[in-house]
């Protein structure tokens with residue numbers, strides 16, 4: 050079954066732009082990315098959009114649909130009514146390059162600022178041993194597809210460009226938490242999270258968790274435990290010392 054759907058798609062570049070109205074065919078079983086592709090094929094051949102897998106796994110088709118951060122390829126048209134006007138706009142937190150394509154290099158910069166896994170110097174690859182429970186704890190975080198929807202929705206940077214320098218966002222605070230929970234990681238992740246990556250900015254609103262297409266419990270399983278670890282260390286030096294000794298052992 051087909052119908053004529055109504056869309057408002059943002060067109061423009063880093064100097065400005067506007068929403069443009071389109072009426073276009075929608076077929077049963079389609080997702081919003083199908084409609085964007087049909088627009089390119091029939092009405093707007095120069096419409097810029099980033100995508101790769103159309104399977105919710107590459108994380109590149111992130112945009113905002115009716116103002117909410119979503120993957121274009123995982124948003125089914127059947128979730129809207131036929132008479133609804135659907136807006137498709139670029140991620141608001143990052144600078145627009147053109148149309149639906151934003152410059153997400155902020156995220157790559159923050160990723161580079163997180164030091165890599167730091168195992169004890171006397172252990173060689175193949176000699177690492179850890180409990181299954183520790184493997185499972187970080188497994189959830191490894192599902193991240195780096196779509197940056199959580200980064201887009203986080204109010205700390207969404208409307209506050211000035212916070213970007215001192216706040217790395219939920220995706221990278223989660224990465225630091227993952228490393229801190231690793232029993233063989235010897236780096237000082239708690240100090241790093243608090244002082245260099247702005248963990249204190251997070252007021253655990255859980256908005257990042259709500260938009261994650263991988264359903265990672267970013268706030269409950271990464272950010273809150275990380276805050277607790279930082280507080281333990283700050284207010285209980287015995288805990289900090291104990292952690293260090295245990296890691297060495």
Ligand code: SF4
Pocket residue numbers: 202203204205218219250251252253254255256257258268272
């Ligand atoms: S829980 Fe923290 S990181 Fe997540 S959206 Fe809220 S303030 Fe941002």
Ligand code: SF4
Pocket residue numbers: 192193194195196197198199200220260261262263264265267
């Ligand atoms: S944590 Fe979830 S929302 Fe954030 S980048 Fe990874 S997959 Fe996307």
Ligand code: FES
Pocket residue numbers: 100101102103104105106107108109110111120121122123
């Ligand atoms: S195209 Fe890969 S996640 Fe949407």
